[in-house]
Amino acid sequence: MKSNTKVYSGNLKKFNPKLKNESEEICPNISFLEIEITGKVKKYKDYLENYFKDLGINKNNFFTDISNYLAYETGQPTHCFDATKMDGTFKLEKRKKNEKFKTLLDDEIELKGQNLVFTLDNKTISLAGVMGGKSTSCSNSTTKVWVECAYFKPEEILGKARKYNLNSEAAYKFERGVDFMCQEMVLRRFIAIVGEHTEIKSMAINQNLKKKVRHKLNFSSKKINEIIGDEVKEHRQVKILKALGFEKEKNSIVIPSHRSDIDQANDLAEEITRVIGFNNIAPKPLMLPVNVKSMEHSFEKSCRDFLVNLGFFEVINFPFNDTENEEANIIDNPLDKQRSKIRVCITKSLAANVVYNQNRQKDSIKLFEISDVYTKTGRERSIGVIVNGREGKNYNEFSSKLDYSYLKGTLITMLSELLATKIDFIAETRENYDFVEAVSLNGKKIGALGKLSNNFVNSKSKSSVYSFEIDITNIELPTVTSKPVSEYPAIYRDLSFSIDALELIDDLNKKIEKVCSESMILKELFIFDFFENKKMNILKVGYRFKFQSDKKSLTDKEVDKVMDKIIKISMSTDGIKIEGL
Structure with a gap:
């Protein structure tokens, strides 16, 4: 008043x-x-x-x-x-x-x-x-x-x-x-x-x-200054508070009876700062101790960065849905019937995201989500990825479809680059999938990759939807060790393979990797060229091999010995040929 x-x-x-x-x-x-x-x-x-x-x-x-x-x-x-x-x-x-x-x-x-x-x-x-x-x-x-x-x-x-x-x-x-x-x-x-x-x-x-005693707070000008982040003299603090109706009693501040919102030192500091003016408080650089461990990349963050760099968009969904899975935990007081249970997988939420984007004329959908999922047996940290439509909008990608091979290649590349461990795929049958493969890491099943059924996606679009979801709860990045770079020159060799079917690439990779593991001088191999003509049933893959020794300069004879093994083991597979041989 x-x-x-x-x-x-x-x-x-x-x-x-x-x-x-x-x-x-x-x-x-x-x-x-x-x-x-x-x-x-x-x-x-x-x-x-x-x-x-x-x-x-x-x-x-x-x-x-x-x-x-x-x-x-x-x-x-x-x-x-x-x-x-x-x-x-x-x-x-x-x-x-x-x-x-x-x-x-x-x-x-x-x-x-x-x-x-x-x-x-x-x-x-x-x-x-x-x-x-x-x-x-x-x-x-x-x-x-x-x-x-x-x-x-x-x-x-x-x-x-x-x-x-x-x-x-x-x-x-x-x-x-x-x-x-x-x-x-x-x-x-x-x-x-x-x-x-x-x-x-x-x-x-x-x-x-009956209530006549006003509330008191312990007063410390030092504490007030720590909160404000600036040096304000005690007599000025008291003067401001008195002007606002507060009273000073020894080491306490008596709160006015109409200020029920004041109950801690932070509130007193805010009152003083408002009178001084927030813009009149001199800014100070933020000094925080560096936690070396926090600078390390986790597997989750590395996966997120990898997918974002490939053009995927991260989504965050409600962790609730109306799943009929018996392993789902039921919520006592749900917001509505559609959010009555805690989800047991991410894929269903991602499928709804795809339909939402399809209804808005999006023809290239690449989404992922990293979240906790809960079952009656406990919690899991999962990554879910889903694709639909065209690969991209530029000239090279516009005519390419986001299909099973694209998504499988994304998963293989992500796990092999980050973990450098063996990844296996085993065909199986699952509800809500037209076809699906179980994903295993070091012999342990961690998830599934496949084509989702139209009934599960519930989309008006006829284009196929592919997804994978893997459990990353106990997956950690391998410890990075450093060693001197070899001072001896490297030798590179190329091989071009003609393959009858795309599925044979996995077999070829496994056989070449076996030779690589047995050889001390084969340091690196990668696919540098890929050509496919579905109408003429032509599929060609170019591999490049890097040979190098840490102890000496290699001779052609030593390199040819390893290359002969690769050629021999590759030619023994039906459906795989080497150009020129």
């Missing part, structure tokens, strides 16, 4: 509303004003009239209008009871009773569970801190009222308006905390406003105040 606001300062008689407060812990401070006027009010003062006009609020009756205005002006809600209707046993109590209650807005609600209520002869007349009842409400003919002004603990009012679907400004304020020592001041302001509009016939006050 502004310091120049008019407040009634005269003496007030005492009166007894005979309220029996049975919930003093919830409502420690409550006051009543009994006021009677001589006649009707025909016109409001400009400030009161503008309040309704500017905020677009409808008028009710004189006393209720003042009550609403006071809540706006002071932040303290009040409630007016028609004094002529208050004959009986008057109580404030928290009780558990299912009953019908008609609000002053003519809404009939059913009170359930425990509620803090004002009662008259054991009948609820007001839902305390939320809304009054119709039975004791004021009207245009009301000339005598009891104005209730109280402090309720915020946690008691919290959620009550939402529970009963009531639009209550009073509940909004009580939930956030009001001044627990302002009751008399607010009621005296009520008197002043009434007196500006009509003649007051009588007035009296009743106060029941």
Whole structure:
């Protein structure tokens, strides 16, 4: 309230509303004003009239209008009871009773569970801190009222308006905390406003105040400066706080009764900083200790970087769905039926992402997600990847389809580059797949790769959708060891293979890798050329081999010996030929 606001300062008689407060812990401070006027009010003062006009609020009756205005002006809600209707046993109590209650807005609600209520002869007349009842409400003919002004603990009012679907400004304020020592001041302001509009016939006050001690916080200027991040002298800190209504007592700061939001040193620092100005706090460089271990790349991060570099987009989905898998954990209070279980795999969520993008005319979809999945046996960390449509938008990729070979090649390259270990694929049968292969790493099954069935994807598009999902819970990057680079020159040899079927490349790779593992001088091999003409059934693959020794310069004879082994073992496979031999 502004310091120049008019407040009634005269003496007030005492009166007894005979309220029996049975919930003093919830409502420690409550006051009543009994006021009677001589006649009707025909016109409001400009400030009161503008309040309704500017905020677009409808008028009710004189006393209720003042009550609403006071809540706006002071932040303290009040409630007016028609004094002529208050004959009986008057109580404030928290009780558990299912009953019908008609609000002053003519809404009939059913009170359930425990509620803090004002009662008259054991009948609820007001839902305390939320809304009054119709039975004791004021009207245009009301000339005598009891104005209730109280402090309720915020946690008691919290959620009550939402529970009963009531639009209550009073509940909004009580939930956030009001001044627990302002009751008399607010009621005296009520008197002043009434007196500006009509003649007051009588007035009296009743106060029941149990909570009078204001909250204190230990004060340390050093701690405040640590939070602010700048040096502010103690006398300046105290001066700012005093200007804001705080008081200093030895090593403590006394919090104003209207500042229920202040409960720790951080709040004091924020108040001081706001006055100084956030922009006036000199910035300082952030000094953090370097954790060497955190600089290392995890397998998960390496996979993420690999896929992003290939043009995949990462997605993050809700971990809930309506899976029928018996291993899924059921949620007690789901948001809806479609999110009633914790997902046991990522692929279903990715399939929904594909359909979403297809419906928006996306013809090149490359997505992945890294997330935890849960079953009744425990948690797994998984990577799911899904593709559909064209390989890309540029000239070379536009006519290429994202198919099974593309996705399998992506998986092989990712795992072989990051782990340098053996990867095996075993054909199997699984629900929701047209065809699928199990993925094994070092002999242990870690996931599956395949073409998803149309029923599972539930897409209107006829284009195929391929995906893989692998468990990376216990996979770690191998320890990187360093060794000197050989000072001796390398020798490179190339071989071009004609292959009858794409599937034979795996067999060829395994045989060449076997020779590589037996030879000490074959350091590296990779595919440098690939040509396929499906119409003419032509498939050619070019391999490059790097030979090098750490001890001497190699001779052609030594290299030819290894190359002969590669040629011999390759030619022994049906469907594989070497150009020129």
